[in-house]
Amino acid sequence: MSMNNQGRPTGIQSADSAVPETVTGNRGLQIEEPLIFEQDSAGRCGVDLPEVPAVASRLGAVKPRGRIGLPGLAEPQVVRHYTRLSQKNYAIDSGLYPLGSCTMKHNPRLNEKMARLPGFADVHPLQPESTVQGALELMSELGRWLATLTGMAAVTLAPAAGAHGEMCGIMAIRSAHDAKGDKGRTKILVPESAHGTNPATAAACGYAVEAIPATEDGRVDLEALKAKLGPDVAGLMLTNPNTCGLFERDIITIAEAVHAAGAYFYCDGANFNAIVGRVRPADLGIDVMHINLHKTFSTPHGGGGPGSGPVVFAESLAPYVPVPYVVQDKDGAFRLVEQAGDGPAFGRMKAFHGQMGMFVRALAYMMSHGADGLRQVANDAVLNANYLLARLQDVMTPSFEGPCMHECLFDDRFLKGTGVTTLDIAKALIDEGFHPMTMYFPLVVHGALLIEPTETESKASLDQFVTALRALAERAKSGDVAYFQGAPRLTPRRRLDETAAARKPVLRWSPVVEQEKVAAE
Amino acid sequence: MRYLPLTEADRRSMLEAIGVPSVDELFRDVPEAARLSGPIEGLSNHMGELEVDRALSAMAGKNLPAGSVPSFLGAGAYRHHIPATVDHLVQRGEFLTAYTPYQPEVSQGTLQVLFEFQTQVSLLTGMDVANASMYDGATACAEAVMMANRVTRRKKAVLSGGLHPHYRDTTTTDARFIGFETVVMPPAPTGGEDLLAEVDGDTSCVVVQNPDVFGHVRDYTELGKACQAKGALLIVVVTEAVSLGLLTPPGEMGADIVAAEGQSLGNALNFGGPYVGLFAVKEKLVRQMPGRLCGQTVDADGRRGFVLTLSTREQHIRREKATSNICTNSGLCALAFSIHLSLLGEEGFTRLAEINHAKAVQLADKLAAVKGVEIVNGSFFNEFTVKLPKPAADVVEALARRGVLGGVPASRLFGGGLDDLLIVAATETNTESDMDAFATALAEVL
Numbered sequence: 001m002s003m004n005n006q007g008r009p010t011g012i013q014s015a016d017s018a019v020p021e022t023v024t025g026n027r028g029l030q031i032e033e034p035l036i037f038e039q040d041s042a043g044r045c046g047v048d049l050p051e052v053p054a055v056a057s058r059l060g061a062v063k064p065r066g067r068i069g070l071p072g073l074a075e076p077q078v079v080r081h082y083t084r085l086s087q088k089n090y091a092i093d094s095g096l097y098p099l100g101s102c103t104m105k106h107n108p109r110l111n112e113k114m115a116r117l118p119g120f121a122d123v124h125p126l127q128p129e130s131t132v133q134g135a136l137e138l139m140s141e142l143g144r145w146l147a148t149l150t151g152m153a154a155v156t157l158a159p160a161a162g163a164h165g166e167m168c169g170i171m172a173i174r175s176a177h178d179a180k181g182d183k184g185r186t187k188i189l190v191p192e193s194a195h196g197t198n199p200a201t202a203a204a205c206g207y208a209v210e211a212i213p214a215t216e217d218g219r220v221d222l223e224a225l226k227a228k229l230g231p232d233v234a235g236l237m238l239t240n241p242n243t244c245g246l247f248e249r250d251i252i253t254i255a256e257a258v259h260a261a262g263a264y265f266y267c268d269g270a271n272f273n274a275i276v277g278r279v280r281p282a283d284l285g286i287d288v289m290h291i292n293l294h295k296t297f298s299t300p301h302g303g304g305g306p307g308s309g310p311v312v313f314a315e316s317l318a319p320y321v322p323v324p325y326v327v328q329d330k331d332g333a334f335r336l337v338e339q340a341g342d343g344p345a346f347g348r349m350k351a352f353h354g355q356m357g358m359f360v361r362a363l364a365y366m367m368s369h370g371a372d373g374l375r376q377v378a379n380d381a382v383l384n385a386n387y388l389l390a391r392l393q394d395v396m397t398p399s400f401e402g403p404c405m406h407e408c409l410f411d412d413r414f415l416k417g418t419g420v421t422t423l424d425i426a427k428a429l430i431d432e433g434f435h436p437m438t439m440y441f442p443l444v445v446h447g448a449l450l451i452e453p454t455e456t457e458s459k460a461s462l463d464q465f466v467t468a469l470r471a472l473a474e475r476a477k478s479g480d481v482a483y484f485q486g487a488p489r490l491t492p493r494r495r496l497d498e499t500a501a502a503r504k505p506v507l508r509w510s511p512v513v514e515q516e517k518v519a520a521e
Numbered sequence: 522m523r524y525l526p527l528t529e530a531d532r533r534s535m536l537e538a539i540g541v542p543s544v545d546e547l548f549r550d551v552p553e554a555a556r557l558s559g560p561i562e563g564l565s566n567h568m569g570e571l572e573v574d575r576a577l578s579a580m581a582g583k584n585l586p587a588g589s590v591p592s593f594l595g596a597g598a599y600r601h602h603i604p605a606t607v608d609h610l611v612q613r614g615e616f617l618t619a620y621t622p623y624q625p626e627v628s629q630g631t632l633q634v635l636f637e638f639q640t641q642v643s644l645l646t647g648m649d650v651a652n653a654s655m656y657d658g659a660t661a662c663a664e665a666v667m668m669a670n671r672v673t674r675r676k677k678a679v680l681s682g683g684l685h686p687h688y689r690d691t692t693t694t695d696a697r698f699i700g701f702e703t704v705v706m707p708p709a710p711t712g713g714e715d716l717l718a719e720v721d722g723d724t725s726c727v728v729v730q731n732p733d734v735f736g737h738v739r740d741y742t743e744l745g746k747a748c749q750a751k752g753a754l755l756i757v758v759v760t761e762a763v764s765l766g767l768l769t770p771p772g773e774m775g776a777d778i779v780a781a782e783g784q785s786l787g788n789a790l791n792f793g794g795p796y797v798g799l800f801a802v803k804e805k806l807v808r809q810m811p812g813r814l815c816g817q818t819v820d821a822d823g824r825r826g827f828v829l830t831l832s833t834r835e836q837h838i839r840r841e842k843a844t845s846n847i848c849t850n851s852g853l854c855a856l857a858f859s860i861h862l863s864l865l866g867e868e869g870f871t872r873l874a875e876i877n878h879a880k881a882v883q884l885a886d887k888l889a890a891v892k893g894v895e896i897v898n899g900s901f902f903n904e905f906t907v908k909l910p911k912p913a914a915d916v917v918e919a920l921a922r923r924g925v926l927g928g929v930p931a932s933r934l935f936g937g938g939l940d941d942l943l944i945v946a947a948t949e950t951n952t953e954s955d956m957d958a959f960a961t962a963l964a965e966v967l
């Protein structure tokens with residue numbers, strides 16, 4: 001063994017590679033972290049606040065609040081807690097995140113910087129309009145980009161996310177029918193392949209949901225659709241490109257049929273990233289569409305949100321927007337229309353004016369790419385997905401014939417008879433250092449694996465993913481079921497018992513739960 | 522382009538692997554008539570970071586940041602000091618750029634945060650369980666009403682006149698489209714209201730706010746009991762989460778559902794969003810809740826871990842039968858809330874609330890000394906309403922010209938009427954000299 005002068009070994013001493021049990025439960029950089037409530041010391045505090053000014057209370061006759069039960073930690077402990085927790089997360093910053101339908105693309109940090117400018121971040125939503133002209137200008141400018149990119153007549157920025165945008169669009173459709181005195185339309189048609197939010201939205205707005213089957217080639221069955229269209233249908237909710245990653249070839253015919261039946265055409269625009277700059281939804285006959293700024297326009301997902309779901313409207317539905325919206329006076333000043341009573345607006349979707357922080361990020365992204373670059377975004381997103389499809393189609397089973405758009409869909413026929421499931425493949429991918437694809441969605445194929453690489457992956461990254469996935473497919477076919485069922489093995493936690501979690505839900509920490517556990521042991 | 526890693530050579534070799542001559546070929550399913558041959562007109566072309574920074578900074582420069590002047594706006598959005606640690610941790614890429622924790626083995630960070638967040642919200646509101654967040658307080662309020670309709674199988678909601686008008690309008694908009702009835706009480710800036718008189722056998726819930734939109738601190742204990750006797754649920758809305766450090770929590774007043782805005786903790790004003798809706802309920806209502814829930818479980822090795830649970834309530838499983846259509850929520854804002862609250866702890870949070878109240882008392886005294894100004898409230902936390910001898914909307918404009926952001930005119934929220942009322946908030950960020958500047962400017966413009 002080699003040593004330096006002080007006797008410190010400089011070579012590798014042992015080839016023993018077994019993962020040891022450690023005293024702490026920590027494994028090198030993977031550190032176990034208790035709940036914040038388990039780190040409490042009464043009286044400790046992570047902020048220094050001044051003395052409370054002595055005043056006579058004006059709280060009225062309320063009972064003083066008793067102990068709340070919040071833990072006391074100092075700042076360094078808080079920093080360490082959240083840093084350690086963050087290290088248990090996979091993220092787009094750390095690797096390929098090919099969740100189909102979710103569009104996990106790079107989140108530029110310029111956007112973060114811009115959103116934090118005090119002129120945007122430190123502005124109260126109810127300041128006098130004269131003090132927020134730049135904020136209103138930004139909203140107006142974002143609206144102009146969205147309207148121009150989609151070819152649409154009007155836009156609302158109010159909805160807080162995609163599903164909220166869907167709600168807004170369906171409310172607009174209802175308002176338009178109501179305005180015509182057409183009260184007999186009780187149904188919304190939704191293809192089977194639709195995202196769960198579509199039927200949930202239609203139902204939440206009081207409509208009966210009618211499913212439209214898909215054809216062999218993964219698209220809406222036009223004949224079935226036509227058969228369902230009638231005077232009782234308020235609208236069609238169609239995703240395009242659809243959730244199988246395919247462009248609805250017959251979309252113009254579909255739009256014509258919907259309009260001929262007196263209904264409106266809602267498009268779920270969650271997949272707009274596939275066609276931005278190459279196709280304007282208005283040219284497809286769409287009446288109303290939501291856009292997920294947190295997908296197409298790169299605002300970060302933040303572990304679940306926040307998002308932003310602006311909605312664009314064709315001339316046919318343009319009057320039926322919610323408040324607030326921005327208008328520009330002749331003298332160039334921007335104003336907010338905040339009360340629905342002041343015009344044909346149908347109501348209000350949330351407090352204040354929408355997700356301003358997301359507006360800034362999205363506009364920063366759009367301006368960075370420009371009209372030319374956004375077209376390239378679509379090109380590269382589609383190219384990357386088709387490349388994966390081409391490199392994987394001989395070992396996995398593509399559900400439909402290509403080309404695909406921004407995502408490629410496989411089903412589990414290639415696993416038939418192996419004992420390995422879609423879930424197992426996903427978990428084994430985790431050990432290979434990749435976030436899995438979307439599993440078991442869309443519902444129109446068995447054991448779906450929906451892969452969306454996005455345009456921000458390099459070819460090298462895709463090649464590595466292909467190598468891993470091909471090897472796993474071969475391994476599954478070789479009958480190594482135990483390997484898959486035991487995966488993942490290299491993560492902070494292995495497979496978690498979801499059944500137990502749902503059977504006896506523990507949804508919060510409480511000292512009682514902890515005591516019961518001790519008693520049980 | 523800096524965000525696109527593919528080189529021209531990559532693109533060529535990938536097209537070759539796919540077996541098509543050009544990328545246009547991949548778009549062949551797009552109807553010819555709708556294909557664009559080049560970049561869309563009317564928009565600028567790509568820009569470098571410097572140019573974008575310059576353009577957006579110019580827009581930001583046209584706004585008056587609340588922190589640059591004495592500022593006293595509240596009415597559902599409050600300017601608090603956010604410790605530097607919060608934004609630093611929130612910007613860790615592992616939190617910022619992760620998706621919803623659908624794969625728990627590689628999302629334990631986000632999941633544990635959610636479990637802790639749910640616990641914190643339960644503790645603050647005095648409720649049994651909280652979900653993993655809603656879009657904001659207003660949508661949480663609307664969802665609470667819809668949930669009450671489901672639980673009670675009744676279809677009429679009674680909304681207090683003290684409810685923030687944006688919350689009210691969000692709820693009545695849903696009511697109109699979804700098909701339930703709302704009884705909206707008129708605003709009562711000075712007095713009380715007889716909500717119970719409106720409760721009948723069809724009433725699913727009564728929605729009240731504490732402190733209400735005019736700042737009054739209310740005790741809803743008796744109302745809660747009366748609602749229970751009539752089979753209706755009590756929904757308590759809170760727009761200023763810091764008040765929960767000092768006031769009786771809704772759970773102790775008998776609330777069945779709490780719908781609150783969490784912006785005050787960890788989240789900047791952001792011109793109104795993104796914020797974070799808090800949603801908490803009594804244990805027995807858990808399975809009727811909207812939104813995601815994180816639960817504790819064990820992994821294959823028996824170690825404690827966390828997963829999203831009870832998802833059979835949600836749209837991705839239940840589709841048209843789901844309890845709500847919500848999918849994306851306010852995850853990162855919930856994280857900010859949680860970190861801020863972890864820094865504060867019991868001592869800090871309570872003291873922060875006390876300081877807020879004391880600042881508001883000081884401000885009330887200073888404004889009451891201005892000729893023509895009358896404080897409307899008998900009680901308040903950190904926000905109260907003043908009656909002015911002139912329209913409040915004109916007064917705030919005049920104050921803004923003097924470099925003071927002096928509150929929210931009630932007429933702006935209520936859309937006309939209540940013209941002489943100004944809603945004013947004070948927080949720990951307001952100094953004595955801010956308050957003096959406000960009082961002086963107010964005296965000048967009245």
Ligand SMILES: Cc1ncc(COP(=O)(O)O)c(C=O)c1O
Binds near residue numbers: 101163198243
């Ligand atoms: C196709 C589709 N539609 C709608 C949604 C809902 O969007 P959000 O999560 O922003 O509400 C999503 C994403 O989750 C989606 O993939």
